[in-house]
Amino acid sequence: MTYQTVQQSIQSVITEAVRKLGVAELPEIRFTEPPSPDMGDISFACFEVAKAIKKNPAEVACELAEAIPPNEIIKEARAVGPYVNFFIRDEALFESIVLRAREDVEQVGKSDIGRGEIIVLEYLSPNTNKPLHIGHIRNACLGDAMARILESQGWKVERVQIINDRGAHICKSMLMYQKYGEGKTPQQDGVKPDHFVGKFYEMFEREAAEHPELQEEAQEMLRKWESGDKQTRELWQKLNDWVYEGWKETIANLGVESEKDRLYYESEIYEKGKEVVEKGLRQGIFYKRDDGAVEIDLTAEGLDKKVLLRSDGTSIYITQDLYLAELRAEEYPKASTCIYVVGKDQEYHFKALFILLKKLGLNKTYYHLSYGLMRLKEGKMSSRKGTVVHADELIEEVYNLAGNEYIKRYKLDFRAQRSDMSRLEANRHTRESTKRTEEEIIDDLKNQRQEQVFAIGLAALKYYLLSVDPSKDIIFDAEQAVRFEGATGPYIQYTYARMRSIRIKNQESRIENAARAQEFEIVLNQEERVIINKLAQFQSIIEKSAREYSPAHLAHYLFELAESINSFYHKHQVLKAEEGDREKRLALLDVCAVVLKKGLSLLGIEAVERM
């Protein structure tokens, strides 16, 4: 029996009962969650039915509840106000969720609603003049999580990036390097290579404020670059390679898998947009102004006029995006949808772009997954004011904090053990030797537990970014981003690690527990019911996150599940429980562990076995 069967069974008894009241058909029977667990497992709101037969909803609820007798699934249907609340039989609940999940762990959190459709997902896509900052981290985490979520639901996701590797911005860094770089390399300066390049960009911004002529020099360099000047191209290549090298490290530290991404380089495609514009011109979609610029009038669509090609014939930002869309349509002919993970400051751009693509005959579904900006309490981040939160610094900070937490907890543990020991073996340890042992252990820990500590730090950061709905701006607060307590990634990891610990302390295999659990009469207490009802929602929550392109739903769900688990085993024993209860609870916790681990991985967060 699956949970779906349980739901369908309840739906059909409602349909039947509703029919008795004289309502021929309901469009859809939807369930809601009762506000408190002692009110039932799922409930049905009677407003629509009441409206159809012009009766009081509370009255309708009573009549429906009376018309629904208990059966092998329903223990009771109880009218509460305008709702009919259903109490599902313990065995049915346990079997359809816990045992069912145990039978096929692989399938937990998977579905095929995407039906193998291909989605091209563009994300990250930075400029090559600077190291990555906190905004890029939000983008990367959001794109990564969405790709994972969509794939779990049966879509095939092709991750792509457009690397903005040419233009005035990179020429600014190049110019400064040429003037003041003295031919140095990042290695010589001992600086991470992307930061090395970024320093020159910042230098330009400072210098140009006092010497405006530098702007013209940068433009001149851009012209040289465009004409293919050998020296300029070599310099450009050198600086860009440094930046790529630096990014690679940052992204790897973030744990975002981007090695297989299809990378498009602006330098390779920026001129080809002209062809698309020419084509549109021939088709009469665009028109040429008197000054030679190509334009389209989008006032009918509620936008303004939009220039697509400069009067000197050179292309602009949107020209390139037109070509890129066509190129991708060729490379991924079967793709049904293209998603652009780009900040919401570009909403207007994408609105215009999508209209243009439609006019050009590209009939894919285009979606701008727009996310809010990262701001600071003091206002917008500014590289000039030096208030940019760099990705590397932030990652290092969460790592260090997680390490401190880890050591702190280990020390407490260690000291407790030591005091036990000293009671047993009085004075065997001198102050000196104990101290050395402690330091040794900490050193050892630092080496051995690096990956775990890293996973915990990243969990804090990623959860913080993903638990906010993408559409909302985040006012970045470092203290909140690196928290380990409350509604955080580490809290969920902790819950998982604790369950694993219980499982390891138990000698029997999990299959055996699950099988044996069936041998006993299943009686659930309230905490267990809360957990099971929560588990039942996992699939629909992932679907919601996929449909609405918002990992935040999943993030909140995982916290709630973890919370219910922590409440549960604070109140009830597992290993020391009576026979029957013990097997039942072990099986339940196994499923919880699977769901937490799976859910975290969909967010790009690693579950740790110990912490």
Add this chain to the structure above:
RNA sequence: GCCUCUGUAGUUUAAUGGAUAAAACGUCGGGCUUCGAACCCGAAAAUGCAGGUUCGAUUCCUGCCGGAGGCACCA
């Protein structure tokens, strides 16, 4: 000026038009001789303002007030 988004406890976030507006942090008060205290239990504390639609509005509509972004031959 025009367009879009946004306004919920002190702070950060929840709530397909439905039940007593839900959590976290912070504050205050409890709980480790207990399968892991990165935990648990409890308290105080909120829908910007004014209308409208509705049996019912945090949610939809209008106006006002506040915040953000956009409206380039920049990206």
